[in-house]
Structure formats: C-alpha cells, structure tokens
Amino acid sequence: MKKILLLILFLASTVFADIKWHGYDEGIALGKKDTTKIVMVMLEHKGCSSCAYMEGVVFPDKNVQKVINKDFIAVDIDTENDFIPDGMSYIGTPTFYFITADEKVLFKLQGAYHIKDFLGILEKVKAKR
C-alpha cells in the first residue's frame, strides 16, 4: 500500500510541474500583464487528502493542464505557511478562488472534484469573465 502511494506521489510530483504554480503576488503581477487570463488561487495544506486528490489525479491530467496553462494563472497558497489574502475565507481545503488581476472574485469553489467536473467548472468560470 505504502509503495503504491509513494509511486503515486512520485508520479504526481513529476507531472505536477506541468502546471506552473506561482505565489500570490507573482500571480497578480502576471495577471496584470496578461488580462485575458484568470487567476486561480488554490488554498491547500499538507496532509489534506482531498488536496492530494487534486494534485495527484486532476492536475496531472493533460486536458486540465491544457486549459489551465492557456487561460489561467495558477496560484498555490499553503494555509499553514503562506499569507492568506484578505477576504479569502475558507472552511476547509482545497478551496479555490478565481479572481481577476484587480482582485475581484469571480467564483469561489470548495472541495475536490473529478477531472470531468473540474473541467466543466473551469469552462463556467471562463464564461463569467
């Protein structure tokens, strides 16, 4: 069991690099440069099994990666170590905030989702733009 998990984590960490994750300030700065993109802020922390699902299953998916790299700027916030921006309340992790570069919240998403559903949500968010 442990071996399988390690394998998954290893695989996850290698493919995970396919999405570029930024810090909050860096993400906002990038968003101001390219205003067609939406900033996707993910609040997560270590030892959160639902976050591990997103990182291990959803984000390594080629389709998810394609959509995110094209239309989103991914920001990762570790709730235990990173500064949490004002107004980003959450009851648990993962919680996603889709915001514009001027920090207007387009959509708040709580919890982990399967690949298909997550892709659907990303499309909806894009339509809100």
Place this chain on the structure above:
Amino acid sequence: MKRVIQIVFTLVLGLAYLNAADFLMPDQAFKPYAKVNDNMQIQMGVKIAKDIYLYDKKLKIELVDGNGLSIANIQKPATVKHSGDDVYLQSPNFIVTLKNDASLSGIKAVKLKISYQGCSSQGLCYEPYNKIFTLKVDASKLSSNAPKKLKKEVKSQTDTIADTIKSSSFLVVLATFFGFGVLLSLTPCVFPMIPIISGVIISQGEGLTTKKAFALSLVYVLAMAIAYTIAGILAGLFGSNLQAALQTPWVVYSFAAIFVALAASMFGFYELKLPDALVTKVSSNSKRSGFIGVAIMGFLSALIVGPCVAAPLAGALVYIGQTGDALLGGAALFSMSIGMGVLLILVGVSAGKFMPKPGPWMVMVNEIFGVLMLGVAIWMLEKVLPSSITILMYAMVGLGFSVHFGAFDKEGHSFKRTISLLLFIYSLALFISVLAGVPSIKQPLGFLKPSVVTASSSIKTKEFQFTKVRSLEELNALLQKNKGKKIMLDFAADWCTACKELDEVTFADPRVRKKLSDYVLIRADLTKNGAKEKALSKAYGVFGPPAIIFFDKDLQVIEPQTIIGYMEPDEFLNHLNSL
C-alpha cells in the same frame, strides 16, 4: 497509466460524491464534547457528522490545567486505515482516567483541551480545531496510583470473581465461595430443591431421628456439591454449555417422570421408599439404602434443578477455563455448593424434626409433599413445554387436590377447608385462563381487565422488542447493519429460569424500557442449543444464559460491562447509566 492512478486514487480516497458542493460548516461537522462519568473518568471526543472522518494523529487530548491532578491513562477507540492514514470514521470516544498523586480532596476544576482535524469524504479537508473544556472532578474519588484501582471497579462481576480466585489464598477463595453459595441459596433457583429434600426425608418414614435427618440432608447436599463440581470442572475445561446439556428435552422428561413416581409413592399408590432400582439392590442394608438413595437424588436434582448460571458459578468456570487449574476451581465450586446447601440442610433437619407422629396427619403431610413433587415435575416441564400446557397441568393438580383435601367438605378443620377452597379458586382461575387462551400464573384472570389497558400495553411491547438470532452469521449481519448504534445482546433460552425473571421483572420495568429504547436489542436464542447456537455462545465466551453483552460504536464488546446472571431493575439501570 493515468487511468490506473486515477482509479487507485478514487478507491483509496473513497471520495464518494465529489460533486456535492454543499459542505457542512465546521461547527456542524465536528461537535466536541466532554463529561465526567460515575467513575470520575472523563469521557471526551468529537461527534462527527455523516461522511466526516478524523485523523488519528491530529486528535490530541491534553491537560491545560489539572489543578493538582494529572492524566493517568487515556483509553483510545480503534482506528481504521483510510488512504494510508489512521482515521476515525465513527465519532471517537476517549476515556481519560485522572490520578491524584498529591492526595488532594474536594471538587477540582480540570481544564482539558481536545484538538482535532478531519475531512469530509465528499472532498474537503477542514482546518485543525481545538476546544477547551472545564470539568469538575471529585479528587477524593481518584486513586493516587491510578488506573489500577479504577480499572478494577469497572470490571465485570465475573472477572472480579475470577480475579478473586487468582489473587487470594486457598482458604479465602473457599470462604468467599461458601458465602456466594449461601447467597445463592436465597435466590429462587434453589427453591425447587426444598420440596425435594423435604419429601425425600419425610419419605424415610417413622423413627427418623434429628441426627439421621441431618445425616441424610448432609448426604444430599454433598452429593449435590459433587455433582456441581464435576459438571463445573468439565464445563470449564471443555467450555461447553453445562446448563444447556442438562436441559435437553429427554433429560427433562425423565426427571419429571421420576418426580411423578415420587409423588405417587407419597400418595401411597405403592410402597417405594426411594424411587431407584439401585436402592432395592442394596436394600439388604436398610440403613445404607436410605443414604444412597438420598445421595442419588441429591446428585441428580443438582444437575436438573439448580444450574442457574449465576455470577459465582460463571466466575469459577471462567477461571478454570482460563487457567486449566481444575483443582482450585473445583474446590471453589464445591465450597459454593456446600454454601448453597446450608439452607437445604436446615430444611431437611426441620422436616425430620417436626414430622408429626404417625397417624392421619402423616398421610396428609405425605400427600402435601406429593403435590409439591408433582409441582416440581410440572415446573421442570415448563422448560420444554408451552406454558398453556403446564398451566393446565398446574390447574388440574390444584383442582384435584383442593377437592381431595376437603374444599367442599362440611366437616374438618375450617382452616384446612379455607386453604383448600382458596387453592380451588386459584386453580379454577388458572384453568379458566387456559380456556380463555391467555394462560398466566401471576394474573390468571388478567384477561378480564378493560381492553383499553391491554391495547396500550401491547403498543408498548411493540416498541420494546428483541430481534432474535440463532447463529453467528445472523448476528454478524445484524451487528453490521446497526453499526454505530448502541447495541445490547442478550443470551436467553426458553428453558432458562433466570432469563424469564429478567424478562418479567427487569425488562418489564418501565424505567428500564425507556432507557433501553435507544438501544438496538438483539436476543441470541439458545433454546435449541444446536451446533450453531453453541458456536454463538462460544464466540462470546458465554457459559450459559442469561448473559448480556454491550457493544460500542465500533462493534467492540465493552467487556467490563458484560452482565452474567440475573440483575434487579435498579441495579440494571445503574449499569446502563455507567455505560
């Protein structure tokens, strides 16, 4: 490959409904609690909502301010593996035992902090939370070298008794068990033996001295003790259901027949001092014949009439079973049986002493004991026959003898006539109750009560019902179905007298019923006692009914709370409250 990972992950995480966007707020998902129980232990934990689980390594209980007290031990519930972590899928309940090393007294306020973190299986992990509880604890009730003493207090009666044997000296054990025996002799279990011993002694006839009556009673009791000891040792060593083996229908029928024969001899139908072919073999020595006959009666009646599985008996059996020390266990059982016999010896001696001089009185006393013998025979048949038949038998015996003893005579002592008449009326009532289809010993004419009352009481009994199981498979299925609920498992059988008492007294108590209404009630029916039933009792270490076992939310047996034998409603209520 990705597909595989995905499947593995989905399986591992068990994210059941990832699409559900409505997550519970933390205060709805987790409800921490803490309270002090009767043993001055602190029960604390977190009540979790549906689909919520808690991480074991994130669940911590700490003493913030002990006010002089400290934590001796924390009893943790069992965890399960969930995506590689140890988690609680059910609300965990911890039992914190405090110790009082500084020998403080009085009520102390203790501050305890519980920290926890968990996730929803729908795909959201909550932040860590903690809560501090301030609880009032009576320091004088805590031991300084806990948890030893406290643990003993919550041990079951059987365990305590088994421990007594283990830890005490030989003589202390014997004395303790003698005491248990004396106490046992005051329970209804032993009562049926009283007419037997009186009858056996009376039937010795004329010229019976007090000395001989004592000797006979002693022989009877010794034989009974030996029977108990042998049966006990065998049962302990082989772990079989001692009681059940002796309650198989053919054994019961044969003994009932013996008692009917005894009764017949009492009525003077034939001259039979003692009802055994063995006796006639050695009848050349008339003195010895009496003793051997009495010994055989004692031996047999112990096996048939007396095996109420009471706590001391079970305790000794558990000890023998655990250690294989048949000598000490057997000695304890023997001592207990002698204790049980004290009352019987007294009865036997007085039966001999106060026996009237030969004459018409003698005939009547014999007849009365004959009736009692018939009563015992019917009483034994109750174990294997439906109550309508046995009550009909009681009614017939009662009617016959009340008439015989002069219920309608115009002559004779008015006292005797009144008693006979009363017996006649009661027996008639019994008879009518059978005809009315509602046989009842306690309230033969109870069916005459207004029907409204019976209607409401029948509704009540509907709410209070045991689900019967007869095999381990049935039980396990039922347990799994009710996982997370409070479960009480009662081992019972139709032939078990103490079980009937539990049903008619303890479980009939409205307070007990109310308290038990939030329990899932399961009854392991051992009436048939076939291979399946034996496997069932063996799985839970039950020597014989009645035994009551409680399960916690993870379907673990709460062993210290196991009840063996009969328990009064008040005591039973206290027991439930301590759970």
